[in-house]
Amino acid sequence: MSLSMRDPVIPGTSMAYHPFLPHRAPDFAMSAVLGHQPPFFPALTLPPNGAAALSLPGALAKPIMDQLVGAAETGIPFSSLGPQAHLRPLKTMEPEEEVEDDPKVHLEAKELWDQFHKRGTEMVITKSGRRMFPPFKVRCSGLDKKAKYILLMDIIAADDCRYKFHNSRWMVAGKADPEMPKRMYIHPDSPATGEQWMSKVVTFHKLKLTNNISDKHGFTLAFPSDHATWQGNYSFGTQTILNSMHKYQPRFHIVRANDILKLPYSTFRTYLFPETEFIAVTAYQNDKITQLKIDNNPFAKGFRDTGNGRREKRKQLTLQSMRVFDERHKKENGTSDESSSEQAAFNCFAQASSPAVSTVGTSNLKDLCPSEGESDAEAESKEEHGPEACDAGKISTTTSEEPCRDKGSPAVKAHLFAAAEPGGRPRDSGRLDKASPDSRHSPATISSSTRGLGAEERRSPGREGAAAAAKAEEARALPGKEAFAPLTVQTDAAAHLAQGPLPGLGFAPGLAGQQFFNGHPLFLHPGQFAMGSAFSSLTAGMGPLLATVSGASTGVSGLDSTAMASAAAQGLSGASAATLPFHLQQHVLASQGLAMSPFGSLFPYPYTYMAAAAAASSAAASSSVHRHPFLNLNTMRPRLRYSPYSIPVPVPDGGSLLTTALPSMAAAAGPLDAKAAALAASPASVAVDSGSELNSRSSTLSSSSVSLSPKLCPEKEAATSELQSIQRLVSGLEAKPDRSRSASP
DNA sequence: TCTCTCACTTC
């Protein structure tokens, strides 16, 4: 574990940073002639892995380095090394700091997200993990081309509420269940240069959402308890653990660092895209979302009406045959009026069940059936932001930031600004202004600005984390149809490390000593597990997980940095660390595409503690485990077969349907749906789909009648009544092919 | 509500 072996040092040049030291150097000169350490540097020792930044005269480099390496391996204090070596301010050794960057992040597939958000967010989570859809993709710009960056994503609770889907609306159903262990996902390409990041769309499609707390693919990295972005332990993993029926907000982070291990002490730039907020569900509640995803997710193509292999197509074909037969039968019996009525009904429903063009996914139903499509959309909008919504739960785009959730965290320096959003508005300008006075007049711990496309830059006064969290949530009231711009929060972890009149030094020795104790870089803030608010807040969410860490860290708990340093000097360190099961898990890192640092500071969740966590958490959330068999909400939640967002297709017998909607649809649908729009406009597609349209009608009729009628316009109700009669007629015939699904070819 | 299986899809 020697310095020279870890980080190649070129004699006469600077050696770069170390993750245990603040990313940014303290202002004062850290230089100290070895052997003549200043008073404030009483017990600094060279950590085994070379935490100090060193600059060595070329001629002396070799012997000095030998000494240093020896010291590092033996724990000899600097004072014994002689006067030749100098510690230099880290600042001068941080080439990364020399080039300013100004990252901007653009959310890709924004149109899809907008639709997603507008219709009520819903994201499926499964035990084995389900990918996010829409996929979280961003495009970065403004990065330093040569600097290396780590791009991360995590998902935080958006509020403290539990939700339920009632009357086609998401409603607050109580207080949130205990939070799941925090987990973050590092983009597998990290670290990479800014040039590399900017050359492509950064996608996080491999991130999976799960409700399985027993998932053991998490590996912890401890952050300082006062870290601006992440506090306490965060685990890495490809799966994020979420609570079902809770609202979440994905976050995107850009960290300028070339090593994962430097994350805890690196500067974070955090970006929020409010339209990516969602409610985690184990089964789809909102058919709008279901249809939106079916229409846009390639893997769900089989469920599209246009899909070649749609499972129910056979059933629909059967239904179509039955319907044709029925029509003929009626005509033969002189019921042409009914047919006409039925046709009207079909015209009404056709827009909702149109096949091919449904991929556009734009709500067109509301255009013709405002009582259905629009009312729901508005209702959901009202629901989310209206009186029924949990006040505390209204996340502010500004307070979705970590400081909000980590109440009581020290003031942090953060920059809040809305990044460039082409075509977007500085959506936060108003909301930030609506923030409470507390959030506006607190010390300038957070500054915010809006950077539109050359837009005015606005700054709002900073605020303290806790107060800002509660207050700014009130500013979260987002008009559902408003254009979104990302919120970014830049946090400088080093700011937290700087303490007292000699910022940085008071902390660095502790870190160094800590490393010395353990012989492993733990990334544990000396005070992180002190029995205080930090600890309790930490354990509140993931106590069992931290049990191991905190227990192992007992030796450092309650020690300030001075004590730590003293302890280091006295060689008291190893005792506590020896109990820690710190083993590098390279295979897991490899699974994430992470380069294993030679320091190896990642350690896994001990499986036993994961199990304990699962038990604890499941106990806390056990209300959802055992359900009365009669409380099957499926009976109360009819599954609608129609698609309120499909683009209607002109059909042979009703060709006037909504063809005019297509241009706007295509425009609204954006690039993702352009193809679908084109398909919709294609005569061929019409010809092909008209048949399935009829099928869709039948399908619609077979299942949607329960909830459709209340929202339909009068003439549609009449048609619905007619359709229902047809449905009843067909349903009996439908049962047979349905049951024989497995037997069907 | 949750979990599992199924048929279907993409890659």
Next chain:
DNA sequence: TGAAGTGAGAG
């Protein structure tokens, strides 16, 4: 060709 992702639907 098969692994993996997908919603439907049953339990």
